[in-house]
Amino acid sequence: MGFNKKDLIKVKEEFSEKYKKxxxxxxxxxxxxWGKIDGLRMIDNELSLTGIRIMEAVMSKEKGSDTASKLEEIKNQNQTLLRERAALLRAYGYPEDYTDVHYECDKCCDSGYVDMKMCDCMKxxxxxxxxxxxxxxSLMKTQSFENFSLDYYRQSQKQYDGMKKAYEKIKNFAENFSSDTYENFLFFGRTGLGKTHLSTAVAKTVIDRYFDVLYVTANEMISVFEQKKFGSKINxxxxxxxxxxxxxxxxxxxxLGTEMSTPFSISCVYEIINARMIARKSTIIxxxxxxxEIEKRYWERITSRLLGEYQPILxxxxxxxGQKLSAKK
Ligand SMILES: Nc1ncnc2c1ncn2[C@@H]1O[C@H](COP(=O)(O)OP(=O)(O)OP(=O)(O)O)[C@@H](O)[C@H]1O
Ligand SMILES: [Mg+2]
Ligand SMILES: [Zn+2]
Structure with missing residues (x-):
């Protein structure tokens, strides 16, 4: 599992708030x-002393007293009190569990963990x-593997077969993503051919497998590096x-390729590609x-890495x- 740290902190805070609420x-x-039912507060006070009474019974063991029978007595007292309490609530027209704590998840009582393991609800x-x-x-709502149709590539059999192979390869990569996975892909092709759609489908599938996925445009990534180096102009x-x-x-x-080409932007791209390669972390570009054009635009060091370490998906x-628009007409 590779949830990102900020998400983990945020979700844990949400859970402790939920628990407290x-x-x-x-x-x-x-x-x-207590304001409505006479005697209820007294019963609750008595019940709240149960823990202390158990402690006392256990501690007094050395003095030779019979702990087991004391504990049995406390248990019986407790059950009698609970029965009285339930009867009182019913008599006043309330369900017996009216004051119980209602957790969203009964398995972990909103703690997020069961037997030291993360509960499904927290996952x-x-x-x-x-x-x-x-x-x-937002794109995940409309772009998935399920609605990625190969019918749009039927202009030629060769093209269709190529796209089918690519789709299956990428789907297989996403569905089997594990902590050992290290594969890089270079999606290239003209506009409107499904590169972002397929990336979104991969992202959702890999997140569903409890891994941290980040999508960023080359432009955004470089502006964050710029901000880091030169300070944010906005804030x-x-x-x-x-x-x-x-x-x-x-x-x-x-x-990639829509960002302004400067030595700084090229070095950012190089830095990320190289660092992720050394760390054996998968990347899709x-x-x-x-x-x-890639060869012309980027340093030879980037190009050789992209072409060597990334599987090309054309x-x-x-x-x-356009096909969708003309189908509507
Ligand atoms: N195989 C497909 N099946 C169904 N819808 C698709 C498919 N491929 C793309 N689309 C849809 O077509 C639109 C354009 O696709 P997408 O944004 O993935 O193209 P792109 O290759 O990333 O283009 P660009 O290079 O301009 O970013 C999107 O609305 C997407 O959901
Ligand atoms: Mg795109
Ligand atoms: Zn739970």
Whole structure:
């Protein structure tokens, strides 16, 4: 599992708030009934002493007293009190569990953990936080493997076969993503052919497998590096954070080649590609540039890494935005 740290902190805070809220609501219901039901407060006070009584019984063991029978007595007293309490509540028209703490998750009582293992409910919350912090949450609503149709590539059999192979390869990569996975892909092809769509589908699938995925356009990534180096023009107090470009289990850099080409921007791209390669962390890069344009634009060191370490996935066919528009007409 590779949830990102910020999400983990945020979700844990949410859980402790949720836990406290459930406790507070139960306390409030108790206080409400104490004002309405005679004798209830006394029973609750008695019940709250149970823990201390058990302690006393256990501690007095050395003095030779019979601990087992004392504990049995406390248990019986407790059960009698609980029965009386339930009867009182019923008599006043309240359900017996009216003052119980109502947790959202009965398995972990909103603690997020069961037997030291993370509860499914917390994993789910982290997945949702992961969608949100991936940068792709809005696209995920409409772009998935399920609605990625190969029918748009039927202009020629060769093209269709190529796209089918690419789709299957990428789906397989996403569905089997694990902490040992290290594969890099270079999605290239003209505009509107499904590069971002397929990236989004990968992101969702990998987040569903509890890994940290970050999507960023090359432009955004470079501006964050610029902010870090030169300070933010918009908010000088804002700390630019590039750490997730390195730490994410999967980084998706979209639209490489649309950023302004400067020695600084090229060195940022080089830095990330190289650092992730050394750390053996998977990266997907999308671009509209052709191989020769990549070679022209970036340093030879980047080009040789991209072409050597990244599996090329060529997107071909006719602009799907256009195909969808003409289908509507
Ligand atoms: N195979 C597909 N099946 C269904 N819809 C698709 C498919 N490929 C792309 N689309 C849809 O077509 C539109 C354009 O696709 P997408 O944004 O993925 O293209 P792109 O290759 O990233 O283009 P660009 O280079 O301009 O960024 C999106 O709305 C996307 O959901
Ligand atoms: Mg795109
Ligand atoms: Zn739970």
């Amino acid at each position: 459930a406790q507070d609501a139960s306390d409030a219901r108790c206080r409400e009934l 789910r919350a982290l997945v949702l936080a992961g969608y949100e912090s991936s940068g792709l949450s 000088p107090n804002e700390e630019a954070d590039t750490s997730r470009y390195y730490s994410a289990d999967l980084l998706i850099i979209d639209d 999308s671009t509209n540039l052709g191989i020769d 997107f071909v066919g006719a602009d799907i935005r």
